[in-house]
Amino acid sequence: SNLGSTIAMAFDECVENPAPLDYVKNSCARTTRWLVRCQKEMQRLNSLEGTINPHQMLFGINQGGTYDAIRVSHMQEIAQLGLDGYAIGGLAVGEPTEVMYHIIDEVEPHMPVDKPRYLMGVGTPSNIIESVARGVDMFDCVMPSRNARHGTIFTWDGILHITNAAYETDSQPLDPKCDCPVCRNHSRAYVRHLFKAKEQLAGRLAVMHNLYFYNTLMERIRDALDAGEFAQFRKDYSERLAQRI
Structure with missing residues (x-):
C-alpha cells in the first residue's frame, strides 16, 4: 500500500512440484487464510485518508501443486471472494510443460470470466501463445x-x-x-x-x-x-x- 502499486498480489505459499498430497492441502488452506486477511487489510487501508493509491487492486493466487482436484477446489474457493483479478501460481517451477498446460486447462473454467487471469512466472514465447489459447491474459517472467x-x-x-x-x-x-x-x-x-x-x-x-x-x-x-x-x-x-x- 505504501508503494502504491496498481496491483498487489496476496501472500501465498508456492510449493515445490511434486509435493506430498497432505502438505499441498494444508498449504492451500494456509494460502486461503492469508488471502482473506489480506483482502480485509487492503479494504481497511484503501479506506484511509492519505492512502497513496486508494484504488489499489488485489489479486489472489491459485495454488495446489499438480493435483487437479486441489487446484480446482482452491480456484472455486477464492473465486467467491470477488477479487480484482486471479493468478495461477506454482507452475513453471520444473514440471514438464505439458503438465503446466494441463493444470491451466483444469483451472481456467473455474476462473471468473470478467476478471483478469494472470499466469505467474511464464514464460517462453511459445508458452505465452499456448497459455493465451487457454484463456490467460497476463504474464511476467525474467526470461x-x-x-x-x-x-x-x-x-x-x-x-x-x-x-x-x-x-x-x-x-x-x-x-x-x-x-x-x-x-x-x-x-x-x-x-x-x-x-x-x-x-x-x-x-x-x-x-x-x-x-x-x-x-x-x-x-x-x-x-x-x-x-x-x-x-x-x-x-x-x-x-x-x-x-x-
Whole structure:
C-alpha cells in the first residue's frame, strides 16, 4: 500500500512440484487464510485518508501443486471472494510443460470470466501463445532479460545463441524481421564479439532486443485476437518460436 502499486498480489505459499498430497492441502488452506486477511487489510487501508493509491487492486493466487482436484477446489474457493483479478501460481517451477498446460486447462473454467487471469512466472514465447489459447491474459517472467544476459536471443524464426561460432562474421541483425534499435544498428557478429570480449554492452543490447521482441509479441497477440485471427497466429508461431536456430 505504501508503494502504491496498481496491483498487489496476496501472500501465498508456492510449493515445490511434486509435493506430498497432505502438505499441498494444508498449504492451500494456509494460502486461503492469508488471502482473506489480506483482502480485509487492503479494504481497511484503501479506506484511509492519505492512502497513496486508494484504488489499489488485489489479486489472489491459485495454488495446489499438480493435483487437479486441489487446484480446482482452491480456484472455486477464492473465486467467491470477488477479487480484482486471479493468478495461477506454482507452475513453471520444473514440471514438464505439458503438465503446466494441463493444470491451466483444469483451472481456467473455474476462473471468473470478467476478471483478469494472470499466469505467474511464464514464460517462453511459445508458452505465452499456448497459455493465451487457454484463456490467460497476463504474464511476467525474467526470461527475456535473464536469458539475454547469457546470449540467448528470441527471434521470429526461433531461438538463437549469439555466442555460437556460426555468428562470428554474420553481418545480419539479430533478427532480420525485427525493427528494434539493436537490430537496426548492430550485427550478429558485433554483438557476439561483445559477449566474447565480456563487455557489459553485450547484455544490454541483448536485453533491449528481447524486451522489444516480447512487447511486439504481446501486441501481435492482441491484434490477432481483435481480428479473430488468433488460431492462425498460434498455428504459425507457437512451434516456430520454440525451435532452436
